[in-house]
Amino acid sequence: MASKKNLVPRRDFIKTSALGLSALSIGLPLNSALATSCGSSGKDKLGIALVGLGNYSKGQLAPSLLETEHCYLSAIVTGTKEKEKEWAKKYNIPKGNIYNYENFDDIASNKDIDIVYIVLPNSMHAEFTIRAAKAGKHVICEKPMAVSVAECKAMIKACDDNNVKLSIGYRLQFDPYHKRIINLSKENTLGSINYVNADFAFTIGDPTQWRLKKDLAGGGALMDVGVYCIQACRYSFGQEPIALRAQAFNSGNEKFKEVNETITWQMEFPDGKISNSTTSYAMSVNSLFVSAQKGKAQLMPSYGYGGIKGFIKDEILEFPKFNQQQAQMDAFALNVKNNTDSIVPGEEGLKDMKVIEAIFKSLEQNGARILI
Amino acid sequence: MASKKNLVPRRDFIKTSALGLSALSIGLPLNSALATSCGSSGKDKLGIALVGLGNYSKGQLAPSLLETEHCYLSAIVTGTKEKEKEWAKKYNIPKGNIYNYENFDDIASNKDIDIVYIVLPNSMHAEFTIRAAKAGKHVICEKPMAVSVAECKAMIKACDDNNVKLSIGYRLQFDPYHKRIINLSKENTLGSINYVNADFAFTIGDPTQWRLKKDLAGGGALMDVGVYCIQACRYSFGQEPIALRAQAFNSGNEKFKEVNETITWQMEFPDGKISNSTTSYAMSVNSLFVSAQKGKAQLMPSYGYGGIKGFIKDEILEFPKFNQQQAQMDAFALNVKNNTDSIVPGEEGLKDMKVIEAIFKSLEQNGARILI
The missing domain is CATH 3.40.50.720 (NAD(P)-binding Rossmann-like Domain)
Known part of the structure; x- marks a missing residue:
C-alpha cells in the first residue's frame, strides 16, 4: 500500500x-x-x-x-x-x-x-x-x-x-525524545527490548464533556490517552503485539457511567516479551519505561506537548523547546x-484500533487472552 | 496480639x-x-x-x-x-x-x-x-x-x-528512601494516593539454582522479588488490598519449567484505587512509582541494598550511604x-503471603478477580 x-x-x-x-x-x-x-x-x-x-x-x-x-x-x-x-x-x-x-x-x-x-x-x-x-x-x-x-x-x-x-x-512520532526511543530498536542500541511499561492517565474535570460520552468518544481514557501507551509500546519494541489481556476498574464515581474509569492491559510481543499499561481518567500518570538487555530508558513526563524529561541508559536526554504540532x-x-x-499513515491508527478492540473484547470476556 | x-x-x-x-x-x-x-x-x-x-x-x-x-x-x-x-x-x-x-x-x-x-x-x-x-x-x-x-x-x-x-x-522498611515513601500516606504529604506502579524483575542466571525449583522456592520471581512490590504497594497506599487479578507469561524458556517466568497483577485498594505490578526472572526492572492528588514520587532503582535514587514531587531524595541490614x-x-x-512482625509477612496465594488462585482461574 x-x-x-x-x-x-x-x-x-x-x-x-x-x-x-x-x-x-x-x-x-x-x-x-x-x-x-x-x-x-x-x-x-x-x-x-x-x-x-x-x-x-x-x-x-x-x-x-x-x-x-x-x-x-x-x-x-x-x-x-x-x-x-x-x-x-x-x-x-x-x-x-x-x-x-x-x-x-x-x-x-x-x-x-x-x-x-x-x-x-x-x-x-x-x-x-x-x-x-x-x-x-x-x-x-x-x-x-x-x-x-x-x-x-x-x-x-x-x-x-x-x-x-x-x-x-x-x-509524538516527531518529538525528539520519542524519536530517540523509536530508534532504540531500529539501531539496536541497548540490545533486545524486554519490557515496556507505558502509563498515561489524568484526572478528568467537567463531567458533561464529550470525552465521557460513549457515543461521541467511543470509550474512555483508553481511546483518549491510552492510545498513546499502545503507540509507545509498539514503537518502543519496534514490533507488533500478538495477544493481550485487559482489566477494568471502576470506583463507582458517576462521571463514569458510560465509559471505563481505569483500564490496565498487558500485551505480548514476539519472543515472550511483554508490556504492561495503565490508563485512567481518575489519576495522574505520564510515563514510558523501556527495559532492554543492555540498559533502561525512561520518559517522565512522557506524552506532553512539551516538558518531556528522560534518560537512555546513562544519558540524560535534553532537547531545546520543540513544537511537535508544527513538525x-x-x-x-x-x-x-x-x-x-505519510510518516504516520492510516495503517498506524488502524493497528492501534485493533489493539483497542482486542482490549474491549478481553474486558467483555473477563480478562481472557485475545489474539490481535 | x-x-x-x-x-x-x-x-x-x-x-x-x-x-x-x-x-x-x-x-x-x-x-x-x-x-x-x-x-x-x-x-x-x-x-x-x-x-x-x-x-x-x-x-x-x-x-x-x-x-x-x-x-x-x-x-x-x-x-x-x-x-x-x-x-x-x-x-x-x-x-x-x-x-x-x-x-x-x-x-x-x-x-x-x-x-x-x-x-x-x-x-x-x-x-x-x-x-x-x-x-x-x-x-x-x-x-x-x-x-x-x-x-x-x-x-x-x-x-x-x-x-x-x-x-x-x-x-526496606528501614531504608531512608522507603521510609519517606511510607510516610507519604501517614503524613498525608501529597494528599490521597491514587495509583502505585511497583515492578521488580531480574534476569536469572544459573538454571540449576533453588530459586527455580518449585519445592524449594514455592514459586518463581513473585515469591522472590515480586513480594517487594506487594510490600511497596501496601506501604505506599498505607492500606490493605481488597481484591486482585493476575496474569502469567511464559516465553517457553526451559529455565521456567517449574515456576512462572513473568507475572503481572493489579490490586484494588479502598475507594477504587489500584496498583499495577510486573515481576519476572527474564527482564530487568526495579521501580516504585506513586501518584497522589498533589504530586508524584518515584524510586528507581528502588529495591537494592543501596544505590536507590528517586524523588518526591519537586524534591530529589538524597541520603548518605546506608546499611539496611544493620539497621x-x-x-x-x-x-x-x-x-x-517487632517493627516488621510475622503479620506483615502473612499479609503479603495472602496476596501471593490470591495471585496464584487468580492465575489458576484465568485471571479472575480474587478477594483477599
Missing part, C-alpha cells in the same frame, strides 16, 4: 482533468484548480482547514500553523457561529473559507484547502475523513483514528480510492508536496 | 525456671541460662545465629553484623562442612556455636544465641522458624516469610506460644532487649 502511494497514479491525471473541467464550469481559473488537484506542488505553503475548533485546535494547532514552513491555516470548519468571527479575525481567514458541517463538502472546489485536519470528537473522525477524501483533500485525522477497526479500514479505503494521503495526529504538520505538508509516504 | 507481646507473661517466668533447671542439669551456669531465656536484657550485644550460609548471609548479613551496635554474629547453622571452617575462622566463631540442620534444636541451651536469622530456601522457612521458636529463640525470617498462608500462621502461633518475637527480613537487625535486637513490638 505504501509503495502504491509513491507512484503517480494514472487516475490522478484523469481526476485532475475532471476537476479542471469542473473548475471551469464554476468559474474558477483553471490553473488554481490544477494547483490543488495536482497535490499543490506549485504552492509554497499548502492550505490547511481545521475541522472542529475545540481546545486542541485553539490552543495547539492554530498557533502552530503560524510557525509552520510548508502549510498555513487557510480555512476553518465549525458548527459554532460565534467561533467563525473570532477565528476569521484572529487568523485572517476570508469568508469564503469558513464552512460548517452541512456545507463541508463544498471544500472540494476550494483551491485554498489542500489538507483537512479532523479535530472532532472521535465518533466523527470516520465520517469527516471520508467526506474530506471524497472532496479530494488530503487528511490528517486526530487520534484515536476512529472508534472501530471497521471505520479505520473504511477511512483508509476512501483515501486510497480518492488518491489522497492520510495521516494520523500522532505528534507533524510540516512533515505531512512535505509528504503532500513531494508525493512521499 | 501486639499488646500481648508487650506484657511480661507469666509463662515466661515458668519457662525461665524450667530452663534454669535444665541448664543446671547439663552443667551450664544458671546465670547464663537465665540471661538467654529472659530475653538477654542484661547483654550489651545479643547473639545472632545465621541459619543458611548462602550469598545473602555471606555478602550482606555477616558483614553487616560487624557493624551492628546491638547484636553480633555468635553462631552459624550450615549443612556444608567446608563452610564451617571458613566462617569460624573469618568471624571467630567457637566450635560449640556451629550447628547443622540435624542438631539445630540444641541451640536451645546455647546462651550465646538470642536471635536466629533464617536465611534458607523459602520452603524451609516455616520448619526452622518453628524449631527456633521451640528452642526459645527470637526469630528473624527472610522474605518471603514461607510458601503458604497456613505456614505463616503456624509460624506466628509457634512464636506466640513460645513467647519469642518474630520479624520478617523486610530490610534492620539492630532494630530487632532493640525490640528484644526492650521487649517492644
Whole structure:
C-alpha cells in the first residue's frame, strides 16, 4: 500500500482533468484548480482547514500553523457561529473559507484547502475523513483514528480510492525524545527490548464533556490517552503485539457511567516479551519505561506537548523547546508536496484500533487472552 | 496480639525456671541460662545465629553484623562442612556455636544465641522458624516469610506460644528512601494516593539454582522479588488490598519449567484505587512509582541494598550511604532487649503471603478477580 502511494497514479491525471473541467464550469481559473488537484506542488505553503475548533485546535494547532514552513491555516470548519468571527479575525481567514458541517463538502472546489485536519470528537473522525477524501483533500485525522477497526479500514479505503494521503495526529512520532526511543530498536542500541511499561492517565474535570460520552468518544481514557501507551509500546519494541489481556476498574464515581474509569492491559510481543499499561481518567500518570538487555530508558513526563524529561541508559536526554504540532504538520505538508509516504499513515491508527478492540473484547470476556 | 507481646507473661517466668533447671542439669551456669531465656536484657550485644550460609548471609548479613551496635554474629547453622571452617575462622566463631540442620534444636541451651536469622530456601522457612521458636529463640525470617498462608500462621502461633518475637527480613522498611515513601500516606504529604506502579524483575542466571525449583522456592520471581512490590504497594497506599487479578507469561524458556517466568497483577485498594505490578526472572526492572492528588514520587532503582535514587514531587531524595541490614537487625535486637513490638512482625509477612496465594488462585482461574 505504501509503495502504491509513491507512484503517480494514472487516475490522478484523469481526476485532475475532471476537476479542471469542473473548475471551469464554476468559474474558477483553471490553473488554481490544477494547483490543488495536482497535490499543490506549485504552492509554497499548502492550505490547511481545521475541522472542529475545540481546545486542541485553539490552543495547539492554530498557533502552530503560524510557525509552520510548508502549510498555513487557510480555512476553518465549525458548527459554532460565534467561533467563525473570532477565528476569521484572529487568523485572517476570508469568508469564503469558513464552512460548517452541512456545507463541508463544498471544500472540494476550494483551491485554498489542500489538507483537512479532523479535530472532532472521535465518533466523527470516520465520517469527516471520508467526506474530506471524497472532496479530494488530503487528511490528517486526530487520534484515536476512529472508534472501530471497521471505520479505520473504511477511512483508509476512501483515501486510497480518492488518491489522497492520510495521516494520523500522532505528534509524538516527531518529538525528539520519542524519536530517540523509536530508534532504540531500529539501531539496536541497548540490545533486545524486554519490557515496556507505558502509563498515561489524568484526572478528568467537567463531567458533561464529550470525552465521557460513549457515543461521541467511543470509550474512555483508553481511546483518549491510552492510545498513546499502545503507540509507545509498539514503537518502543519496534514490533507488533500478538495477544493481550485487559482489566477494568471502576470506583463507582458517576462521571463514569458510560465509559471505563481505569483500564490496565498487558500485551505480548514476539519472543515472550511483554508490556504492561495503565490508563485512567481518575489519576495522574505520564510515563514510558523501556527495559532492554543492555540498559533502561525512561520518559517522565512522557506524552506532553512539551516538558518531556528522560534518560537512555546513562544519558540524560535534553532537547531545546520543540513544537511537535508544527513538525507533524510540516512533515505531512512535505509528504503532500513531494508525493512521499505519510510518516504516520492510516495503517498506524488502524493497528492501534485493533489493539483497542482486542482490549474491549478481553474486558467483555473477563480478562481472557485475545489474539490481535 | 501486639499488646500481648508487650506484657511480661507469666509463662515466661515458668519457662525461665524450667530452663534454669535444665541448664543446671547439663552443667551450664544458671546465670547464663537465665540471661538467654529472659530475653538477654542484661547483654550489651545479643547473639545472632545465621541459619543458611548462602550469598545473602555471606555478602550482606555477616558483614553487616560487624557493624551492628546491638547484636553480633555468635553462631552459624550450615549443612556444608567446608563452610564451617571458613566462617569460624573469618568471624571467630567457637566450635560449640556451629550447628547443622540435624542438631539445630540444641541451640536451645546455647546462651550465646538470642536471635536466629533464617536465611534458607523459602520452603524451609516455616520448619526452622518453628524449631527456633521451640528452642526459645527470637526469630528473624527472610522474605518471603514461607510458601503458604497456613505456614505463616503456624509460624506466628509457634512464636506466640513460645513467647519469642518474630520479624520478617523486610530490610526496606528501614531504608531512608522507603521510609519517606511510607510516610507519604501517614503524613498525608501529597494528599490521597491514587495509583502505585511497583515492578521488580531480574534476569536469572544459573538454571540449576533453588530459586527455580518449585519445592524449594514455592514459586518463581513473585515469591522472590515480586513480594517487594506487594510490600511497596501496601506501604505506599498505607492500606490493605481488597481484591486482585493476575496474569502469567511464559516465553517457553526451559529455565521456567517449574515456576512462572513473568507475572503481572493489579490490586484494588479502598475507594477504587489500584496498583499495577510486573515481576519476572527474564527482564530487568526495579521501580516504585506513586501518584497522589498533589504530586508524584518515584524510586528507581528502588529495591537494592543501596544505590536507590528517586524523588518526591519537586524534591530529589538524597541520603548518605546506608546499611539496611544493620539497621534492620539492630532494630530487632532493640525490640528484644526492650521487649517492644517487632517493627516488621510475622503479620506483615502473612499479609503479603495472602496476596501471593490470591495471585496464584487468580492465575489458576484465568485471571479472575480474587478477594483477599
